[in-house]
Amino acid sequence: MKLYTYWRSLATFRVRIALNLKGLAYDPIFIDLDAGEQRSAEFKAVNPQMVLPALVEDDGHVLFQSMAIMEYLDEIHPEPALLPADPRGRARVRALSLISVADSHPLIVPRVRAHLGATFNLDDAGRMSWARHWFAAGLDAYEAHLARDQATGLYCHGDRVTMADLCLVSHAMGYKVFKGGLDQHPTVKRIVEACMADARFARAQPLRQPGAPPAP
Ligand SMILES: N[C@@H](CCC(=O)N[C@@H](CS)C(=O)NCC(=O)O)C(=O)O
Structure with missing residues (x-):
């Protein structure tokens, strides 16, 4: 998996924690938000919203929006659970x-x-x-x-x-x-x-x- 990330991106921070809790390795790809790299054509092709994070699975499937990514990771890797049972x-x-x-x-x-x-x-x-x-x-x-x-x-x-x-x-x-x-x-x-x-x-x-x- 590839995670488009930047040090101060709080949305990506949430996803980095989720990946760590689930024990999932990822290759980071750094997008410098202070330099405006999120608006580059290259990144726009990954996430047309031009915001971090984006998580790209090994088959090329792109996930975006941190909460959706956290819930997705929780569904495909249920342990440890990020949501209660009730x-x-x-x-x-x-x-x-x-x-x-x-x-x-x-x-x-x-x-x-x-x-x-x-x-x-x-x-x-x-x-x-x-x-x-x-x-x-x-x-x-x-x-x-x-x-x-x-x-x-x-x-x-x-x-x-x-x-x-x-x-x-x-x-x-x-x-x-x-x-x-x-x-x-x-x-x-x-x-x-x-x-x-x-x-x-x-x-x-x-x-x-x-x-x-x-x-x-
Ligand atoms: N609701 C989105 C927020 C995405 C977002 O705004 N990410 C920020 C970094 S934390 C970003 O990339 N901002 C770029 C910009 O504002 O130009 C999520 O939770 O993923």
């Missing part, structure tokens, strides 16, 4: 996942930040403030749900890692890249620390990818 549990895990995937992350991706600059003259500091605002709003939502719900355990849903943890970790570590911390979100912090103690999460994280700046 419908309510699956709904909760998907809902927690979507706080980041659908509601927060889309607001801070490079094309949105670039549009804010090019069309609305928002400077670097303003775009940073925008991104941190939406990361923090997502963390507030996670914290409120996770702290009040008895279904929360060592991880987002019970005591086993689920897709919600992959999404939460990508969100929290992305906030770190944007110089944010988790002190105001203790339940999130506890779960993220539990996940990041696992080498399969840790080696997928942005700052450990080729091309990343040195860790602070």
Whole structure:
């Protein structure tokens, strides 16, 4: 399998963790988002949406959208399961996942930040403030749900890692890249620390990818 990836792509981070948890090897193909390589004709032929990640199976089949890829991997490699067995549990895990995937992350991706600059003259500091605002709003939502719900355990849903943890970790570590911390979100912090103690999460994280700046 080939994974089109970039160090700071949070959507790809989610997929890298899923691949590691499932024990699946992949060849990384680096697309420099800061240099705009996602808009090259070569990558557009792989994913016409011009966003990472894209996962290309050995027969050439292309998968895109991180949540669809995670669920696909879970269906063809069921162990360890990324979704609970019961419908309510699956709904909760998907809902927690979507706080980041659908509601927060889309607001801070490079094309949105670039549009804010090019069309609305928002400077670097303003775009940073925008991104941190939406990361923090997502963390507030996670914290409120996770702290009040008895279904929360060592991880987002019970005591086993689920897709919600992959999404939460990508969100929290992305906030770190944007110089944010988790002190105001203790339940999130506890779960993220539990996940990041696992080498399969840790080696997928942005700052450990080729091309990343040195860790602070
Ligand atoms: N909902 C998509 C998000 C895809 C996305 O926006 N990826 C970002 C990197 S995390 C990207 O490639 N952005 C390119 C751009 O904004 O130009 C997913 O979860 O896969």
